[in-house]
Amino acid sequence: MAKKAKLLPRVSMPMQDPHVRSGNFNEVALGYTLEQAQAEARRCLQCKNPTCQAGCPVEVDCKAFIREVAEGRLDEAYKVIKVTNSLPAVCGRVCPQEKQCELRCKLNPTGQPIAIGRLERFVADSYYAVNPCDAITGGDDCKLLREDLKVACVGSGPSSLTAAGYLAALGVSVTVFEALHEVGGVLTYGIPEFRLPKAIVHTEVEFLKRMGVVFKTNWVVGKTVSIQDFFDQGYKAVFIGVGAGLPKFLNIPGESLLGVYSANEYLTRVNLMRGYKFPDVDTPVAAGRQVTVLGGGNVSMDAARTALRLGAEKVTIVYRRTKEEMPARLEELEHALEEGVILENLAAPVAFNGDEKGHLRSLTVQRMELGEPDASGRRKPVPVEGAFFDIPTDLAILGIGTGPNQVLLRETPELTLNKWGYIQADPETGETDLPMVFAGGDIVTGAATVVLAMGAGRKSAREIARRLGLL
Numbered sequence: 001m002a003k004k005a006k007l008l009p010r011v012s013m014p015m016q017d018p019h020v021r022s023g024n025f026n027e028v029a030l031g032y033t034l035e036q037a038q039a040e041a042r043r044c045l046q047c048k049n050p051t052c053q054a055g056c057p058v059e060v061d062c063k064a065f066i067r068e069v070a071e072g073r074l075d076e077a078y079k080v081i082k083v084t085n086s087l088p089a090v091c092g093r094v095c096p097q098e099k100q101c102e103l104r105c106k107l108n109p110t111g112q113p114i115a116i117g118r119l120e121r122f123v124a125d126s127y128y129a130v131n132p133c134d135a136i137t138g139g140d141d142c143k144l145l146r147e148d149l150k151v152a153c154v155g156s157g158p159s160s161l162t163a164a165g166y167l168a169a170l171g172v173s174v175t176v177f178e179a180l181h182e183v184g185g186v187l188t189y190g191i192p193e194f195r196l197p198k199a200i201v202h203t204e205v206e207f208l209k210r211m212g213v214v215f216k217t218n219w220v221v222g223k224t225v226s227i228q229d230f231f232d233q234g235y236k237a238v239f240i241g242v243g244a245g246l247p248k249f250l251n252i253p254g255e256s257l258l259g260v261y262s263a264n265e266y267l268t269r270v271n272l273m274r275g276y277k278f279p280d281v282d283t284p285v286a287a288g289r290q291v292t293v294l295g296g297g298n299v300s301m302d303a304a305r306t307a308l309r310l311g312a313e314k315v316t317i318v319y320r321r322t323k324e325e326m327p328a329r330l331e332e333l334e335h336a337l338e339e340g341v342i343l344e345n346l347a348a349p350v351a352f353n354g355d356e357k358g359h360l361r362s363l364t365v366q367r368m369e370l371g372e373p374d375a376s377g378r379r380k381p382v383p384v385e386g387a388f389f390d391i392p393t394d395l396a397i398l399g400i401g402t403g404p405n406q407v408l409l410r411e412t413p414e415l416t417l418n419k420w421g422y423i424q425a426d427p428e429t430g431e432t433d434l435p436m437v438f439a440g441g442d443i444v445t446g447a448a449t450v451v452l453a454m455g456a457g458r459k460s461a462r463e464i465a466r467r468l469g470l471l
Helices: 034-041 062-070 074-082 088-094 116-126 132-137 158-169 198-211 227-232 263-271 298-309 330-339 406-411 450-467
Strands: 146-154 172-177 214-216 237-240 260-262 290-294 314-319 342-345 347-354 360-373 379-392 395-398 437-439
Touching: 034 062, 034 116, 062 074, 062 116, 074 088, 074 116, 088 116, 088 198, 088 450, 146 158, 158 172, 158 198, 158 237, 158 450, 198 214, 227 237, 237 450, 260 263, 263 298, 263 395, 290 298, 298 314, 298 330, 298 395, 314 347, 347 379, 360 395, 437 450
Parallel strands: 146 172, 146 237, 172 214, 237 437, 260 395, 290 314, 290 395, 314 342
Antiparallel strands: 347 360, 360 379
């Protein structure tokens, strides 16, 4: 009987040393070398019936591109990825592969799934696209833009960028309208430089520009222009991908004290407005000595790790459930702990406390314990009677979730909203109750992942193309 081949361990990704990186905003993960990428790719079983692709929201043919990497054919690997994924350099960095493609990898039960996300990042970073259409479509020539086929994309986050790239490759004249002064949406204002360098976002946007996609910044759709205005101006369809950027608050005593920030404001100041470069950039950011971050998701991890890099002496994350139940990516949680972030689990905020001048000085929390499962199946945190304690803090950051921005929704009452206030759209096509008005990403699902937003943008773009007779 033939001896079974020994399973080699995953190839580790080179990283900055935690003690070094906690003091800078350079990217933490340094990326594979060609030799490391090929070694990891050769671990792939090349299954006869692969399951990894079904775990990817944009349906990347993981088996095929990994095979090309193993053989050193990076141009071919890139082309495979770009058939379905417009932003591989972004996805390779920020997607929760452990819950998607790598979860479905047949090696996952061994604890050593193929590092699909890291290989995707390697391919995107290594590939040099001479032809911008090649960069978007994976090798198919782009068609000449037709001025009689115009589509407007509202917002410039991952869902809109994906929709724009898909449609432009088919010859549609796409204009992207962004409310802020820079494009990229959450990729620009929400995710820190050390996780997603803005040069990566700029490169992806530049490819789209070279394809003919037009970007208009400082356009607040709902105020500067309405949805109906687009149709009056000859646009055939509108895609709404404005995200969910309205911060949520706790509504507890002391929340208006100086030193209490939403994660949205804090990260926007640092990322979009380059506050981490102060005073070279004129955007001051509060750099607390003892920082407390509320919440257990990726946004909270980003805020906590940013605070460390801005000079905080101590950063504590307060979360009302256990470490095992934190929704953040495991990699981001591990990186935060390596860098010195402290976890205060099974604790819920009760009140912010300040001094006579209105400055935050501490946070009162109540100890929690896990009770019976709630509607989601998770054990519900229950307060422990009388178990209160204070955490000294001069800066608190709320990363407890976001909601839909109301500007566009208020000005477009014809859009049907669901019970949570998000746009109701057909799950198969993305079309709203307004004919030829589509929506996707966080404005439909609530806060989710970059790749799920991209999948929604692709789905809507495909339906728009079909309606325009291009498919």
